[in-house]
Structures are given as C-alpha cells and as structure tokens.
Amino acid sequence: MNNSGVVVGTYSLDPLDNSTHGFWFVGKTYTTFDYPGGAQYTVATAINKSDQFVGLYDFPNDPDNHGFLLNQGVFSQITFLGALGTSPYGISDTGEIVGQYTLDNVVTQGFTLLNGVFTTITYPGATDTYVFGINNSGQIVGAYDYTPGATVHGFLLDSGNFTSFDVPYAGAVWTYPYAINNKGRVVGQYWDSNNFTFGFSAQVSK
Numbered sequence: 554m555n556n557s558g559v560v561v562g563t564y565s566l567d568p569l570d571n572s573t574h575g576f577w578f579v580g581k582t583y584t585t586f587d588y589p590g591g592a593q594y595t596v597a598t599a600i601n602k603s604d605q606f607v608g609l610y611d612f613p614n615d616p617d618n619h620g621f622l623l624n625q626g627v628f629s630q631i632t633f634l635g636a637l638g639t640s641p642y643g644i645s646d647t648g649e650i651v652g653q654y655t656l657d658n659v660v661t662q663g664f665t666l667l668n669g670v671f672t673t674i675t676y677p678g679a680t681d682t683y684v685f686g687i688n689n690s691g692q693i694v695g696a697y698d699y700t701p702g703a704t705v706h707g708f709l710l711d712s713g714n715f716t717s718f719d720v721p722y723a724g725a726v727w728t729y730p731y732a733i734n735n736k737g738r739v740v741g742q743y744w745d746s747n748n749f750t751f752g753f754s755a756q757v758s759k
Contacts, residue, residue, distance in 0.1 A: 554600070555601060555602050555604070556602055557604075558580075559577055559578070559579050559600055559604060560577065560579075560600075561575065561598075561599070561600045561606050562575070562576055563575055563576070563596045563608075564585075571593060571594065572594065573593075573594050573596060574587055575587065575595040575597035575606070577606070588610035588621055588628060591612060592610040592611065592612055593611060593613045594609075594618075595608065595609075596610070598641065598642045598643070599641075599643045599644045600644070601645060601648070603624075603646070603648075604625075605622060605623070605624045606622070606644075607620065607652075608620070608621055609621065609639075609640045617638040618638040618639065618640045619632060620632065620639040620640060620641040620652060621641075622644075622650070631650065631652075633654040633671055635656060636654040637655050637656060637657065638655045639652065639654045639664075640652045640653050640654070641666070642684065642685045642731075643684075643685060643687045643693075644687070645687045646689050647667075647689065648667065649665060649667045649687060649691065650666040650687075651665050651666075651674075651684045651685070651686065651687045651693055652666075653682070653695075659701070660680060661683060662674065662675055663675070663682045663693075663695055664684065665684075665687075665693070674693070674695070676695075676697035676715055677715065678699065679697035679698060679699055680698055680699055680700060680701060681701060682695060682697045683696045683705075685730065685731045685732065685741075686730065686732035686739075688737075690711075690735065691711075692709060692711045693709070693711075693733075694707065694708065694709055694739055694741075694757075695707070695708055696708065696729050697717075704727065705726075705727040706718070706719055707719065707720075707729065707730040707741065708730075709733070709757050709758060716757070718755070720743040720753050722743070722751075724745040724746045725743050725744070725745055726745060727743060727744040728741065728753075729741045729742045730755075730757075733758075737758030739755050739756075739757050740752065740753070740754050741753055
C-alpha cells in the first residue's frame with residue numbers, strides 16, 4: 554500500500570487451480586491484471602508513490618519466477634542476467650527495486666536494481682540471502698541462512714552495514730522480515746520449532 558491508499562496484491566478464484574492474478578484497489582474499485590502472453594501466475598508484491606508496481610509471474614510448464622515492473626500500464630521484464638528465477642519484492646519512491654534471484658535452483662542471492670543496474674546483496678558468509686523490503690532511506694530488510702533448510706535469521710542493511718536480528722521469543726527458529734517503513738519499523742513472520750507461523754513488528758532502526 555502506498556501513501557495515496559492504493560493497494561496491490563494477488564488473488565485466486567479456484568483453490569484447485571494454480572492460476573493467480575494481480576490486482577490494485579483504489580477507493581472501492583478493484584482492477585485486475587495478468588502479465589501479458591498467457592501468464593498462469595501473476596503476483597503484485599509492492600507499489601510506490603508513483604503507482605509503479607513490481608511483482609513476479611510465470612507461464613504454464615515454466616517452474617521459474619520472472620520479475621516485472623508495471624509503470625503507467627506498461628510492463629517491463631526484470632531478469633537478473635543468467636538467473637533461472639528473479640523475484641522483485643520491494644520498490645522505493647525513488648524507483649529502487651529489491652528482490653532475489655537464483656542461478657541454479659539451489660542458492661538464492663539478493664539484489665537491488667536502480668537505473669538499469671543490478672547489484673548483488675549477500676549477507677557475509679551466508680549460503681542464501683533473501684531480500685524483501687526497502688524504504689525511502691535505502692534501508693533494506695531480508696533474511697539469510699548458513700545452511701539450506703536450517704535456521705533463518707533476519708537482517709537490516711543500512712549504508713552498506715549489515716545488522717542481524719532474530720525474533721526474541723522462545724522457540725523461534727526462522728525470522729523473515731518482509732517490509733520496513735520510513736521510520737525504521739519492520740514487519741514480518743517467524744516460525745517456531747513446531748512449524749507454527751506468527752507475525753511480528755519490531756523497531757530495528759531510528
């Protein structure tokens with residue numbers, strides 16, 4: 554949701570059908586959309602103040618995600634060079650896009666995209682780095698692990714410096730921060746040792 558109250562998201566009409574569609578919602582009006590060319594799976598993940606949307610899509614019989622930017626009704630594909638899958642999850646009001654990509658369907662790395670230039674984000678020493686959100690100060694949140702399938706930790710990336718954090722609740726195993734606002738407040742999810750999922754909100758930066 555942006556400051557003008559425009560909401561973007563995803564819906565499905567049939568729980569037995571893998572098809573999903575994007576939408577935006579303004580006032581009391583829903584507008585739906587799909588990535589052109591017969592996409593089976595369209596997901597809108599973020600919107601900025603200029604009503605630029607980012608998201609991901611795939612086509613039938615294609616297991617890999619591809620990214621898109623929707624700007625004034627025009628779709629642009631977002632693909633990290635050489636990646637099997639590219640998933641944009643956030644966009645700032647300056648147009649900086651963040652997300653993640655996979656090169657071999659095993660290892661995941663984060664990225665930023667600004668003015669057509671990709672920059673890889675890798676948490677130091679991590680095997681996988683997942684990037685989900687960015688605010689207008691350029692602060693980025695995401696998650697990382699040292700071994701696939703093992704404990705996942707959250708992180709804040711601010712001016713090139715990483716800060717790791719975990720939800721401080723008993724039994725918490727995985728911490729996934731999904732978004733950060735302009736006041737440094739983060740929202741996300743965490744999983745406990747019983748595989749139950751909970752939401753959280755935390756102040757991680759001033």
